[in-house]
Amino acid sequence: MTRTAPHTTATTGWIPLAVLATAQFLVVLSTSIVNVALPQIRAGLDLSDAGQAWTVNAYVLVFGALLLPGGRAGDVYGLRRVFLLGIGLFALSSLGAALAPTASVLIACRAVQGIGAALLAPTALALVLTLYPDGGRRGTALGVWGAVSGAGGAAGVLLSGLLTSLYGWRAVFVVMVPLALAVLTATWLLVGADRPRGGSLDAVGTMTVTAGLVALTYGLSGPWPLAVIGLALLGVFVVLQRRGADPLLPARMSVVAVPNVLMALLGAVWLGLFYFLPLYQQRALGYSPLEAGLTQLPLALTITLSSWAVGKVSGRHVLPVGLLVLAAGLAWLSRTPAHGTFPVDLLGPTLLIGAGLGVAFVRLTAMSSTGVAAADNGLAGGLVNATRQIGGAVGLSFLTLLPSPGAAFATCAALALLISALSAYSALSARSARSTVATPSTRKA
Numbered sequence: 001m002t003r004t005a006p007h008t009t010a011t012t013g014w015i016p017l018a019v020l021a022t023a024q025f026l027v028v029l030s031t032s033i034v035n036v037a038l039p040q041i042r043a044g045l046d047l048s049d050a051g052q053a054w055t056v057n058a059y060v061l062v063f064g065a066l067l068l069p070g071g072r073a074g075d076v077y078g079l080r081r082v083f084l085l086g087i088g089l090f091a092l093s094s095l096g097a098a099l100a101p102t103a104s105v106l107i108a109c110r111a112v113q114g115i116g117a118a119l120l121a122p123t124a125l126a127l128v129l130t131l132y133p134d135g136g137r138r139g140t141a142l143g144v145w146g147a148v149s150g151a152g153g154a155a156g157v158l159l160s161g162l163l164t165s166l167y168g169w170r171a172v173f174v175v176m177v178p179l180a181l182a183v184l185t186a187t188w189l190l191v192g193a194d195r196p197r198g199g200s201l202d203a204v205g206t207m208t209v210t211a212g213l214v215a216l217t218y219g220l221s222g223p224w225p226l227a228v229i230g231l232a233l234l235g236v237f238v239v240l241q242r243r244g245a246d247p248l249l250p251a252r253m254s255v256v257a258v259p260n261v262l263m264a265l266l267g268a269v270w271l272g273l274f275y276f277l278p279l280y281q282q283r284a285l286g287y288s289p290l291e292a293g294l295t296q297l298p299l300a301l302t303i304t305l306s307s308w309a310v311g312k313v314s315g316r317h318v319l320p321v322g323l324l325v326l327a328a329g330l331a332w333l334s335r336t337p338a339h340g341t342f343p344v345d346l347l348g349p350t351l352l353i354g355a356g357l358g359v360a361f362v363r364l365t366a367m368s369s370t371g372v373a374a375a376d377n378g379l380a381g382g383l384v385n386a387t388r389q390i391g392g393a394v395g396l397s398f399l400t401l402l403p404s405p406g407a408a409f410a411t412c413a414a415l416a417l418l419i420s421a422l423s424a425y426s427a428l429s430a431r432s433a434r435s436t437v438a439t440p441s442t443r444k445a
Contacts, residue, residue: 016131017141019186020124021148023087026176026183027117028152029159030059030094032274033172034110036160036289040169041106051103057218058107062114063121064389065213069206071122071382072248078196079123079130079378084187086119091180098173122382127191129369129377139366143311146362150303150354157278158293165290197375205248208237213390220397249379256380258426259367260387265419266360267388268395269326269412273353275396277333280405281346284338295342302354303361310359316427319363323420326356330413336406356416 034041034056042052074082093112100106125145132141163171216230241247281287281295310318329352337345368384369377395415399408 016187016191017128017144019183019190020128021144022179023083023120023124023183023187024145025148025152025155026090026179027063027121028149029156030090030113030117030176031063032152032156033160033176034059035278036157036293037164037169037172040164044169045100045103045106047103051107054107055103055110058110059114059117060389060393061214061217062111063117064217064386064393065210066115066118067122067382067386067389068209068379069201069248069382070118070120071126071378071380071385072206073119073201074123074126074378074381075197075375076199076201079126079194080187080191081193081196082378083120083123083127084184086116086121086123087180087184087187089113089116090120091116091177091184094173094176094180098170098177121385123378125365125381125385126377127194129381130194130374131191133374139311141311142362142366143308146307146310146358146365147304149361150307150358151300155300157274157289157296161289161291161293199246202244202246202248205237205240205244208233208240209248212237213386217390217393217397220394249383250376253372253376253379253383255371256368256383258422259364259370260383262419262423262426263364263368263384264387264391265395265415265422266364267391267393268399269330269415269419270357270361270388271392271396272399272408272412273330273357276399276405276408277350280336284336284405285340295346296350298347299350299354302351303358306355306358307362308358310362316431317424318359320420320424320427322356322359322363323416323423324356325352326360327413327416327420329353329356330409330416334406334409334413336404336409360416360419 038052038055041047041055045051047055070082070086090113093109093116096109097106097113100109128141128145129138132138159175160172163175212230212233214230215226215233219225219227219230241249242251277296278289278292281292282289287295306322310322329349332349332352333346335345340346365384369380372380399411402408402411
């Protein structure tokens with residue numbers, strides 16, 4: 001089958017990036033904005049403990065499991081087409097969640113919201129990679145992408161506290177509807193249609209990897225036999241991919257295996273931080289939800305600034321050093337004194353964490369598309385999103401077994417050190433391999 005590189009007739013300039021980055025902001029926002037509103041949702045819909053957990057898990061599980069097929073669907077059927085479908089589903093399901101009369105309707109809408117997010121997130125990133133293919137503009141675009149992704153987590157906590165305090169829990173879903181519709185309209189008008197590569201979606205591979213990821217993620221936080229079943233299904237998926245004529249995850253994507261493994265580890269750090277930091281602030285320090293959100297603003301701002309700045313910097317030492325800064329901040333935060341104060345015990349470590357997270361996210365996102373053919377941009381976007389999401393879910397399942405937020409922050413610091421060491425080793429290995437290849441030619445000359 002002849003593979004045709006995507007072609008775009010998109011508007012030049014940075015307006016399409018702003019539109020697509022807003023979509024990414026919505027995806028990250030919808031993950032974190034519900035957490036603070038859960039007590040009000042529970043009271044309003046008479047949720048059980050299981051219902052409260054599924055209000056979060058229905059979105060997270062479906063989103064994480066469908067990211068890979070969502071990205072590949074963009075390559076096969078057209079990136080913009082799949083993106084528009086995803087943002088449309090996201091808008092409708094957000095409205096449905098806002099109007100939900102019962103817990104079961106809310107949970108169903110959250111699952112559909114996860115489907116929409118799984119279609120729009122990888123295709124949005126792939127459109128960015130397609131629209132800004134050269135090094136300088138792509139670096140700037142990915143810097144903006146990282147800034148928006150980092151800010152979305154903190155903004156979710158802040159907006160949730162503010163909206164639920166003023167208007168009730170339904171407002172956290174209502175606010176996403178006009179934003180999603182605005183993104184849909186702007187994308188239709190400003191982002192040109194790309195040329196699909198054609199072919200077909202690997203249906204068996206899609207079903208196997210989706211079922212495997214759902215079972216693994218749910219099993220790690222619930223009935224453990226499901227986790228074993230999930231691992232078995234993922235093993236079947238690997239076998240199927242090796243034998244398939246047009247697999248969902250072809251062997252040529254091994255070129256980005258290392259950055260995706262590192263992104264999975266970073267996902268555990270990322271999700272662990274945004275889970276345990278509000279927990280420590282509210283339970284140990286007595287912060288209200290709104291206060292917890294406001295005190296995370298320096299973290300969000302630092303992530304934004306470092307993500308933007310690192311897009312303009314080159315050098316193989318940038319990623320390992322950024323991860324060392326992240327590890328230092330997490331180690332400092334792991335002290336978690338019961339009577340800590342914001343200026344002494346939170347501000348300093350969160351500034352270091354924000355600087356390190358911004359650098360790591362942008363660098364690993366850029367590395368996850370390096371060497372990938374333009375026709376596989378959707379798959380690359382789905383893969384890096386999936387590894388971060390699933391790595392975060394698996395990591396959080398283990399972090400919640402630890403006795404305290406301080407222990408969780410210390411473990412995250414150790415993970416950041418491990419990622420730093422692995423990234424430095426990978427860079428040295430790549431440099432050594434290039435030197436080895438160049439040496440025979442030099443000797444011949």
